[in-house]
Amino acid sequence: MALSTVWVFAEARDGKVLPITLEMLAQARELSDNVEAFHGGDGAAIAAELGAHGVTKVHATGDLGGALLGVPVAAAMAAAIEGGAAPDLIMFGTTYDGRDVAGRLSAKLDRTVITNNVGVSVDGDAIVVVEPVFGGSTNVSTKFSGPGPHLALFRPKSFEPAETGGGAAEVAEAAVPDLGGAGGATVTERHVEEREGPSLDDAAVVVSGGRGLGEAEKYDMIETLAKLLKAAPGASRAIVDAGWVPYSYQVGQTGKVVKPTVYIAAGISGATQHMVGMKGSKNIIAINKDAEAPIFSIADLGIVGDVHKVLPKLIEALEARG
Amino acid sequence: MNVVVCVKQIPDPAEPGQLDPETKTLKRDGKLILDESDSYGVEMALQLVDAAGGGEVTLVSMAPNNEVGGIRTALAMGAAKAILVSDPALAGSDSLGTAKVLAAAIKRAEPDLVLTATESSDGYTGTVPEQVAGLLDLPSVTFAKQISVGDGKVSVQRQTEAGFDDVECPMPAVVSVTAGVVEPRYPSFKGIMAAKSKPVDELTVGDLGLDAGAVGWAGGQQEIVDVSAAEERQAGEIIEDEGEAHLKIVEFLDQLKVL
């Protein structure tokens, strides 16, 4: 049975809808003929793009003046739900703001929220979500019980975005009620950490380095290689925590999920928390001096060797090709 | 300034996790240790109280079997006392049930600031901090990579996709901290000895005035319907580098037409 209405928490940056939102919209359309979006910001700015991805209506709060989204958006959602607009399911992306809004709304509605999902389907009249555990080796399927709306968080890159060619979504104002004591967290300044080249989200090739590089300076090899391959440089958490590269480079459970054509892991052991972030790559190349490293169990091409020997030669060979 | 830190006691992450075949939830019946993700909040709290020139750090934890192994570690780091909620009725609690318990316990400590990790290492739902803040009707800032306190406000550098945001938030507030917000100290021998006699207030669901039907299995709004092995990724060709392995990589990339 199809659901009557699904909401997708829509996120945008600089007037462009984020990939994770478009991914969820594609999946939402599999579940319901009426997919609506809920946006903490200016709905008109993204109504055309949302409509092209099958959204009929976007509920939007309008400008929130720098407030962190969790509190006001959850309050606006709860008010809209009370007002009779309740969907069967609300899909959130596993992002900073997605988790905030979902958590707040869960407390407000006294409804559970199921997290880390990569799949969702309707079975009879139940909504079933799928969450991978133990580094993706096991899938747990969970069904919501009790009354909706049901709340679920989805990992990035779980679904393929798809345009429907629909016209602009209708914009409906979602009023933010009085926030009482909970409001007040406000962004005073935004800092953008510049990154060169393609982003981890959409690069065809990702080159990641880990603790096996030995020292921060050696990450240069990863960046040189990335440049030669028009790839995005990535990292394991070990070297992010060590301060070699910024957090935005991290791949894994608490970092980015990447699914490039080729993922190159250099000096990375292959901890389950790293693997959940890159296992979906079409091809994996691993370089590690330990033949027993877990990363080799999922590598299409595994090189048992020293990164300090293999990487410089690889860089030289690629430079020679011009 | 009084700070509450929510700490979770978890099975040693070095041991492979297991699902209970009956309940299909994570097995948590063995010895538990302090979740490393929470050590950052404990350290941050100790430093903030120090900087404020007075106050206490109180730990709040929910765990089966009155387990205190992890709490003692955080007490040894310097926290003054702990509230531990333990009750058979809590088995099977989801994130919202957990948040209800933590919120009720936090209220007792009347803190100026509540710190949590962004997510636990074993369950990693990542929603508990906001659920707790929501239940307490407090403002919140998640994913802090730097925190300072002054003028009744907490100032936070909050991690974002693009970099970070400076965020100001009135107190009392709930703030979730990332690994890397501070370097946690190792407990000293003196700290470990002192921790043994620090007070741990052990409470049940009833003591907190919560309805047992709202937590644990009874309060769950979900049911696990299937647990199955995911499709395995097959290992491909593994070669030993004898000086020419880079050529193999070039060939592989060539085949994939990414060069």
Ligand SMILES: Cc1cc2nc3c(=O)[nH]c(=O)nc-3n(C[C@H](O)[C@H](O)[C@H](O)COP(=O)(O)OP(=O)(O)OC[C@H]3O[C@@H](n4cnc5c(N)ncnc54)[C@H](O)[C@@H]3O)c2cc1C
């Ligand atoms: C809650 C939680 C969340 C986490 N989230 C993430 C996450 O999002 N992403 C993530 O990556 N990790 C995450 N981790 C951490 C993860 O468990 C590992 O600790 C981390 O991935 C290890 O990084 P690494 O592979 O670089 O380092 P190590 O595990 O130390 O591995 C280094 C590897 O380099 C190899 N090596 C050493 N020298 C050389 C050389 N000269 N040449 C070639 N190889 C060499 C070694 O054989 C070893 O295999 C998380 C952990 C927890 C508890």
